[in-house]
Amino acid sequence: MLTRIKTGIARRISTPLAQNTMWALGGYGTRLLIQAAYFIIIARYLGAKEYGTFIAVTAFINIISPFVGIGGGNLLVKNVARDSTLFPIYWGNGLFTTFVSGVFLMASVMALCRLMLPKEIPMIVIVLVGISDLLFVRILDLAAWAFQGCEKLSKNAQLNVLISLSRLVGIASLALFRSHATVVAWSAMYLAGSVFASLFAVVWVTSTFGRPRLALGRIRGEILEGFYFSASLAAQTIYNDIDKVMVARLASLEAAGIYAAAYRLIDVAFIPIRAVLNAAYVDFFRRGSAGLTESLRYGRRLLFRILPYPVVIFAVLLIAAPLVPHILGRGFADATAALRWLALLPLLKAVHYFVSDSLTGAGYQGLRTLSQIGVAVFNALINLWLIPAYGWRGAAWSSLASDGLLAATLWIAALQLCRATSPRCTAQVTEEGA
Numbered sequence: 001m002l003t004r005i006k007t008g009i010a011r012r013i014s015t016p017l018a019q020n021t022m023w024a025l026g027g028y029g030t031r032l033l034i035q036a037a038y039f040i041i042i043a044r045y046l047g048a049k050e051y052g053t054f055i056a057v058t059a060f061i062n063i064i065s066p067f068v069g070i071g072g073g074n075l076l077v078k079n080v081a082r083d084s085t086l087f088p089i090y091w092g093n094g095l096f097t098t099f100v101s102g103v104f105l106m107a108s109v110m111a112l113c114r115l116m117l118p119k120e121i122p123m124i125v126i127v128l129v130g131i132s133d134l135l136f137v138r139i140l141d142l143a144a145w146a147f148q149g150c151e152k153l154s155k156n157a158q159l160n161v162l163i164s165l166s167r168l169v170g171i172a173s174l175a176l177f178r179s180h181a182t183v184v185a186w187s188a189m190y191l192a193g194s195v196f197a198s199l200f201a202v203v204w205v206t207s208t209f210g211r212p213r214l215a216l217g218r219i220r221g222e223i224l225e226g227f228y229f230s231a232s233l234a235a236q237t238i239y240n241d242i243d244k245v246m247v248a249r250l251a252s253l254e255a256a257g258i259y260a261a262a263y264r265l266i267d268v269a270f271i272p273i274r275a276v277l278n279a280a281y282v283d284f285f286r287r288g289s290a291g292l293t294e295s296l297r298y299g300r301r302l303l304f305r306i307l308p309y310p311v312v313i314f315a316v317l318l319i320a321a322p323l324v325p326h327i328l329g330r331g332f333a334d335a336t337a338a339l340r341w342l343a344l345l346p347l348l349k350a351v352h353y354f355v356s357d358s359l360t361g362a363g364y365q366g367l368r369t370l371s372q373i374g375v376a377v378f379n380a381l382i383n384l385w386l387i388p389a390y391g392w393r394g395a396a397w398s399s400l401a402s403d404g405l406l407a408a409t410l411w412i413a414a415l416q417l418c419r420a421t422s423p424r425c426t427a428q429v430t431e432e433g434a
Contacts, residue, residue, distance in 0.1 A: 034164040040327055041171050042186065043261055048331040050183045052257030053121055054129075056248035057187075059241035059260070060116055061126075061133045064105055066237060068138040069098040071229030073145030074360075075222055080149040081282045082289070087150065091205065092212030093219050094142045097226075102135040109134065118248055128187040136191075136198040137163075143201035150209065151282055159201055166193030228365045235372035239379040239402045243387070243395035246380075250387045254331075259392035261328055262338035263399075269313045270346045276306055277353055288361030292418050299358035303350065310347035317343035334392070341396035348403035355410045367413060375406040 043051050072094035079086045113126045140163060147156040170189030206212065219226075244263070248256035280302055288295035321339040325332050359368045379402040386394025 034161065034168050037168055037172075039264060041168075041175055043257075043328040043332065045171070045175050046183060046186065047329070048254045048257035048261075050257075052248060052253035052255070052260065053125065053183045054186060055244055055260035056117055056253065056256050057113070057121060057125055057129045058133065059244040060113060061109060061130055062241050063234060063237050063245075064109055064112075065133050065138060066233035067230045068102045068105060068134055069094060069142060069226075069230070070101060070219075070223060071226030072097050073142050074229040075226055076142070076145050077149040077282060078285050081285045084150065087146070088210055088213040089215045089218060090149075091142075091146055091209065092214045093216075094145070095139070095202070095212055096214060096216075097219060098138050098142055099135070102138055105134055106130055116245060116249065118253065120253075122184055124184055125187045128184075128191045132187075132191040132194040136194040140194070140198040140201050143198070143205045146205045146209065148278060148281065152208075155204070155208070156278070159197075159204075162200065163193065163197045166197050169193070225365065228369045232360075232365060232369040232372050235369065235376040238376035239372070239399070239406070242376070242380055243383055243398060246383045246387050247392055247395050250384075251391045255392045258332055258334045259338055259395055261324070261332050262335045262342055262396075265317070265324070265339055266342050266345050269310075269317065270349060272309060273306055273346065273350050273353070276302060277357060281357060284357045284361030286361075288358070288363060292358070292362040292364065292414070292421065295358040295362040296355070296414055296418055298361075299354040303354040306350060307347075310350050313346050314343050338392055338396060341393065342399065344400060345403055348400070348407055352403065352407035352410050355407075355414050359410070359414055364414075364417065367417070368410070371406065371409050371413060375402050375409070378402060378405060 042054075046054070072090070076087075076090040076094055079090055109130045110123075110126065113121075113130075114123075117126070140159065144156050144159045147159065167190060170193050171186060174185055174189060244256055244260050247259050280298075283298065284295055287298045318340055321336045321343075324335045324339060328335065356368050356372075359365070379398055382398045382401065383395060386398050388394075390397070
């Protein structure tokens with residue numbers, strides 16, 4: 001009996017998905033420890049107001065940044081997953097579109113930030129963070145997509161560690177050599193870390209897989225699909241991050257810092273699920289080539305395997321929430337209540353991410369994008385009502401409502417679409433195997 005159990009476990013962990021998940025989880029786990037260190041340092045060092053300033057800027061720029069590269073990373077994974085010889089072309093096209101669109105969008109950010117963000121935020125902070133996140137971080141992301149598309153999750157994991165490590169060194173250096181650092185000083189170190197990590201990543205990918213090649217004809221032919229990928233990620237970022245911008249604008253920078261700290265802990269709790277999603281992303285495209293039924297079947301199976309984790313995390317976050325102000329400082333006392341309100345988010349996110357990737361893998365990125373845009377609009381509208389009335393609590397309530405609405409919308413739409421193409425869809429999706 002024991003031998004049979006050992007054999008079964010060995011067989012499961014020897015699969016490509018299990019090995020890639022372990023690499024992704026190892027990378028994210030190491031990144032988690034590093035991020036925890038610099039998150040605690042920056043929160044205690046800057047305080048709630050300065051931290052809220054930095055988060056408001058990064059959150060706003062993150063809404064725009066998905067349009068940098070016009071979905072080049074997703075297109076690389078999709079095409080290389082089906083034909084590995086196409087890698088040099090999609091690596092070259094991705095670098096080209098990332099650089100050109102990143103430079104172009106910088107001008108837009110400068111104008112929009114003055115309209116959307118509090119006037120008290122220094123322009124130099126916006127410039128430094130904009131250059132970092134609209135250019136160098138997006139190049140780093142493309143390099144991570146390159147390793148993921150070639151199923152080199154070990155190298156993808158190492159890149160995830162690299163960017164966090166560079167930022168830890170930066171904030172630790174500030175804390176060591178300056179008794180009090182401003183958000184401007186931290187933004188400069190943030191940019192320096194992004195530049196170093198992205199240049200290293202480009203050299204690493206090129207030396208591993210070969211020089212990039214340009215094929216501008218493919219860019220023109222796939223620009224609409226790439227835009228769908230970008231719009232989908234932008235919509236996802238809006239309902240994840242627009243509340244932080246709106247709390248800073250409609251409430252206060254201190255409230256934005258408190259809410260962002262709690263949300264950051266939710267992101268940390270979601271890391272194991274994100275590792276599984278990253279490891280399975282290529283397989284969604286492979287299985288999706290056989291149709292939506294097959295990709296939904298695969299997504300449902302993965303979801304049910306991972307589901308106990310967010311349920312346990314929900315309970316852990318409720319119990320451990322009072323520790324937050326002891327770790328981050330007294331200025332973050334209200335983060336205890338914020339974390340408890342947001343504790344359900346990992347479960348809701350897990351439910352909608354697996355069906356989202358099932359739709360993407362089967363070629364229904366347009367449906368996924370439209371659903372996410374609809375929820376992003378819903379999130380922004382209810383935030384206009386809830387945040388002025390209830391502050392960060394209103395932002396927490398809108399996040400729960402938005403993620404719940406997206407989960408319900410995507411699963412209903414996917415199953416309806418599946419039934420339209422296959423009468424036995426429900427029975428096939430719930431079958432074990434695959």
